[in-house]
Amino acid sequence: MKCYNVYILIFSRFLETEYISHCVPNNVSSGLSSLPLPYVYVDGVVKNDQPTTQALPSGHKLNGTQAYLKFISIFTTLDFTPKQLKDIAQERLDNLLSQAISLAKLYTLEKDKQHSCQPV
Numbered sequence: 001m002k003c004y005n006v007y008i009l010i011f012s013r014f015l016e017t018e019y020i021s022h023c024v025p026n027n028v029s030s031g032l033s034s035l036p037l038p039y040v041y042v043d044g045v046v047k048n049d050q051p052t053t054q055a056l057p058s059g060h061k062l063n064g065t066q067a068y069l070k071f072i073s074i075f076t077t078l079d080f081t082p083k084q085l086k087d088i089a090q091e092r093l094d095n096l097l098s099q100a101i102s103l104a105k106l107y108t109l110e111k112d113k114q115h116s117c118q119p120v
Contacts, residue, residue, distance in 0.1 A: 032071075033082070035064035 024041045028034070040050035055061050068082055080088070105111065 032064035032068040035067075036062045 021043050022041060023044075024037060025044045028041070028046075029037060036052055036054040038051060038054065040047045040052055065082075072080065072082065072085065076085075
């Protein structure tokens with residue numbers, strides 16, 4: 001088991017030092033459709049002098065939009081476009097939020113959203 005602990009530690013350090021510093025801000029990319037990005041990011045800042053290859057090591061060019069469409073066809077049994085899925089998800093999220101607020105008002109006996117949804 002000791003051997004695995006070393007690999008977990010190495011991987012954890014990689015995530016904390018190398019990987020996280022190259023994650024792009026959410027306002028730059030929040031899904032597959034905007035990938036691949038044309039430039040490298042370090043600590044949330046674009047490095048215009050460091051272009052990406054936008055390809056796999058095999059040379060295959062990446063296309064986030066096409067990948068997402070493929071994932072939709074693999075992981076769902078419905079024939080929806082990405083926009084339709086996003087709209088359905090947003091509608092469901094809005095509905096769940098409304099239910100959560102109603103429950104918070106009921107549980108806290110507060111009448112308005114601001115007071116009923118305050119962290120305790």
